[in-house]
Every structure is written in C-alpha cells, then in structure tokens.
Amino acid sequence: MSLSFDRSAALVAENAKHIAGGINSNFRIGMAGGPLVFQRGEGAYLIDVDGNRLIDYYCGMGAMILGHSPKTVQQAVKDQVEKGILYAAQSEIEFEAAKILCERIPSAQRLRFGSSGSEVAQAAFRLARAATRKRIILKFEGHYHGWFDNILWSTAPAQNAAGPEEAPVLVPGTVGQDPVDAAGLDVIGWNDLSRLEARLAKGDIAGVIMEPAMCNQGAITPAAGFLEGAAAACRKHGAILIFDEVITGFRLGRSGAQARFGVTPDLSLFAKAVANGFPVAALVGRADLLDLFVTGGVLHGGTFNAQPVTMAAMVATQKALTPEGYESASKRGVRLKEGIREILKAAGLKAQVTGFELMFHVGFGLEAPARNYRDLLKSDKAQYVKFAHALLKRGVRVLERGAWFVSFEHDDAVIDTTLEAVHGAAKDIA
Numbered sequence: 001m002s003l004s005f006d007r008s009a010a011l012v013a014e015n016a017k018h019i020a021g022g023i024n025s026n027f028r029i030g031m032a033g034g035p036l037v038f039q040r041g042e043g044a045y046l047i048d049v050d051g052n053r054l055i056d057y058y059c060g061m062g063a064m065i066l067g068h069s070p071k072t073v074q075q076a077v078k079d080q081v082e083k084g085i086l087y088a089a090q091s092e093i094e095f096e097a098a099k100i101l102c103e104r105i106p107s108a109q110r111l112r113f114g115s116s117g118s119e120v121a122q123a124a125f126r127l128a129r130a131a132t133r134k135r136i137i138l139k140f141e142g143h144y145h146g147w148f149d150n151i152l153w154s155t156a157p158a159q160n161a162a163g164p165e166e167a168p169v170l171v172p173g174t175v176g177q178d179p180v181d182a183a184g185l186d187v188i189g190w191n192d193l194s195r196l197e198a199r200l201a202k203g204d205i206a207g208v209i210m211e212p213a214m215c216n217q218g219a220i221t222p223a224a225g226f227l228e229g230a231a232a233a234c235r236k237h238g239a240i241l242i243f244d245e246v247i248t249g250f251r252l253g254r255s256g257a258q259a260r261f262g263v264t265p266d267l268s269l270f271a272k273a274v275a276n277g278f279p280v281a282a283l284v285g286r287a288d289l290l291d292l293f294v295t296g297g298v299l300h301g302g303t304f305n306a307q308p309v310t311m312a313a314m315v316a317t318q319k320a321l322t323p324e325g326y327e328s329a330s331k332r333g334v335r336l337k338e339g340i341r342e343i344l345k346a347a348g349l350k351a352q353v354t355g356f357e358l359m360f361h362v363g364f365g366l367e368a369p370a371r372n373y374r375d376l377l378k379s380d381k382a383q384y385v386k387f388a389h390a391l392l393k394r395g396v397r398v399l400e401r402g403a404w405f406v407s408f409e410h411d412d413a414v415i416d417t418t419l420e421a422v423h424g425a426a427k428d429i430a
C-alpha cells in the first residue's frame with residue numbers, strides 16, 4: 001500500500017493565497033506527508049480529501065481521547081447550540097463542569113476556565129507572582145507551556161545554543177520575541193532535584209512550572225522522588241509549584257498525573273483532552289491562590305471563558321471518561337506500545353519506546369530511556385521522520401516528533417492493522 005496526498009498538497013498551496021502558508025499553526029508545517037486536509041473524523045480514523053482513511057495517532061495533538069466524533073459529546077454540543085452560544089455571563093453548564101473537575105482533580109479546590117493551555121499558563125504566572133511578590137518563573141529545558149513571548153524559551157534549543165547541561169541558557173523559541181521577556185524567567189534541566197533545590201535556594205523564584213511527566217517532547221517519567229522533592233523545595237523556599245497537565249491531564253489517568261504520582265501541586269493547567277477537542281482550558285488549584293482573582297486585585301478575563309457550548313462538550317467528555325473506558329483502552333495502548341518495541345527490535349532498529357498507556361514516545365537511536373531534554377537530543381530524528389512517512393504511506397498517521405496518542409476508539413482491530421503497518425515501515429527503513 002502506498003497512499004498519495006496530492007489533493008491535500010494542491011489545496012494547501014492554493015489556499016496559501018488566503019491563509020499564511022495555507023495553515024493556521026506553525027506546528028502543522030513539518031508534518032508527515034506535508035500538511036493534510038481532512039473532511040471528517042470517525043473513531044480512530046481521519047478521512048482526507050484524497051479519500052485516504054488514516055488511523056490517527058495525532059488525536060488532535062492529544063486532545064481527542066474519546067476518538068473522533070464521539071456521539072454523546074456531539075449531542076451535548078448540538079443541544080447547547082439550540083440554547084444559545086455565548087451569554088457573557090454564567091451558565092448552569094459551567095457550574096456543572098467546574099464541579100466535576102473539582103471533584104476529580106486532587107489539587108482543584110477552585111478553578112477558572114479559559115480557552116487554551118497557553119492562555120491559562122499566563123494566568124498561573126500572574127497568580128504566582130501576585131502571591132509571592134517575586135518575579136522569576138522557573139521552567140525546565142524542553143518543556144513547552146504555550147507560544148507566548150514570556151515562556152516560549154528553551155522549548156527545543158539546539159545543542160550548540162543551549163549552553164552547558166549544568167547551566168543551560170535561555171534560548172528564544174521564535175524570531176520576533178522581545179528579549180525583555182526573558183527577564184522574568186530562568187531555565188534548568190528537568191528531573192534533577194539537587195539542581196532545582198539549589199536554584200530555589202536563591203530565594204527569587206515566584207513559580208516553578210513543569211509537566212509532571214515530560215510529554216510534549218518524549219514521554220518521560222519523573223525520577224523517583226523528583227516530584228515530591230520539588231513540592232517540598234517549593235514549599236520551603238516560598239515558590240508556587242505549577243503542574244502543566246495540558247497533555248498529561250486525562251491521558252495519565254482521569255484525575256491527572258498528580259493523582260497517578262501522588263503529588264499535589266499548588267496550581268495546575270488542563271486543556272486538550274479536558275473537552276475532547278473543544279477549546280477549553282482550566283487553571284485549577286489552591287483556593288487561596290485562585291481567590292486572588294476575587295480579593296487580591298489580580299485580573300483574569302476572556303470573552304470566550306466558559307463558553308457554554310465548550311462547557312457542554314466538557315461535561316459530556318468527562319462523563320464518558322469512565323474507569324472502565326480507561327482500563328480497556330489502556331490494555332490496547334500497552335499492547336500497541338509493546339508490539340512496536342518488539343517489531344523495531346526484530347528489524348534491528350535501535351529505539352526506546354517509553355511512556356504511558358495512552359501516550360508514549362518512540363525515540364530512534366537512543367541507548368537508554370531519556371531522562372531529560374539533553375538525552376532526547378541524542379535521538380535520530382531524521383530516521384524517525386522517515387519511519388513516520390513510511391507509516392503514513394501505509395495509512396497510519398503519527399507525529400514526526402515520536403509521540404503516539406491513543407484514544408478509547410483504537411480497538412483491537414485498529415491496533416492489529418497499525419502493528420502490520422509498523423512491521424512494513426520498519427522493514428522499509430531498516
């Protein structure tokens with residue numbers, strides 16, 4: 001099987017006269033087969049304008065945990081649209097959504113809704129600075145917390161620009177970024193508690209933000225004791241610990257990575273899978289911190305915050321995320337992950353397949369599982385891109401950065417077909 005994507009390529013080129021580059025996110029440029037154009041999504045599949053029916057492991061960059069077009073979410077959205085789109089006020093559906101998250105997520109004493117992960121990250125930084133009266137947000141190399149100027153630093157720095165591993169320098173993520181924005185930021189390597197403790201001991205950190213498991217790049221489990229140690233060190237030095245659960249949120253379990261690892265941060269961010277593809281994000285955390293929006297003079301706004309249609313999608317999504325659903329999807333995810341590992345090994349391809357049941361990472365050329373961004377830099381990205389393209393030609397769409405997102409709709413037949421394609425793609429590139 002060798003699929004073609006000519007119609008997608010022609011449409012993107014033609015529409016570049018209206019949309020810059022024919023795409024609406026730069027993260028869609030360098031994707032397998034060129035930017036594709038889709039007509040519909042069904043379960044584990046996306047159907048493109050060339051008529052290809054692709055098994056999808058992008059899953060909306062992690063958002064589509066229930067798969068494409070889940071009926072209960074669609075119906076809830078249709079029902080809400082009938083009742084109105086935007087009230088610029090409160091609605092009962094947003095209260096229901098908030099109650100579910102507060103009951104489900106350990107750190108969620110209170111919350112505020114927004115529309116994207118990037119945006120609620122900004123609200124978290126503002127709260128951390130307001131609560132501590134300090135300025136610096138400490139981030140970790142290779143972690144991504146949105147595309148805004150004050151945090152898009154050292155997300156994927158080249159080795160030769162990043163400085164020594166023990167003292168990384170802040171590297172801008174884009175042309176056009178104001179260097180002044182780096183003044184409120186610092187960066188260190190992740191998963192290294194003694195370096196984190198030493199940096200916090202300087203006493204100037206307002207907030208520490210991290211993915212509790214590094215999943216935007218790689219799929220890296222925190223080292224034993226790292227999250228607990230980070231929480232204790234933040235408490236000791238008066239810094240706010242922020243977990244970015246935009247990816248890990250409903251992928252590492254229905255109560256987030258914080259429940260899975262048993263560490264409760266001060267604040268956390270959720271987006272992506274929280275509403276299965278609808279633009280909803282939540283900043284959740286300690287009541288005294290969130291209440292600074294009410295009594296502390298800290299502003300939080302947004303025309304689309306808690307937009308009722310998205311809230312209806314969120315409530316329906318959360319209801320569909322049942323423990324039984326996780327259990328059976330997780331079994332299939334593990335079968336897929338193990339299957340890929342075995343096939344690559346049998347084909348003589350050196351690779352590390354690491355991560356979790358519903359989100360894992362395949363890193364070519366790595367001798368051992370990566371512990372941080374510097375380890376990931378050693379992977380053979382060019383070879384993985386070839387592998388991703390070979391899979392696409394066989395009808396399986398995976399991200400070129402090595403991430404695989406599995407949904408509740410990836411059933412055993414889908415996994416079998418995928419493993420066959422992996423077999424063929426591995427032979428192609430071996």
Ligand SMILES: Cc1ncc(COP(=O)(O)O)c(C=O)c1O
Pocket residue numbers: 061115116117118119144145146147211216244245246247271272
């Ligand atoms: C870990 C993480 N944080 C934050 C974001 C930003 O979220 P959004 O794209 O909704 O602004 C992303 C997006 O990929 C992410 O992966």
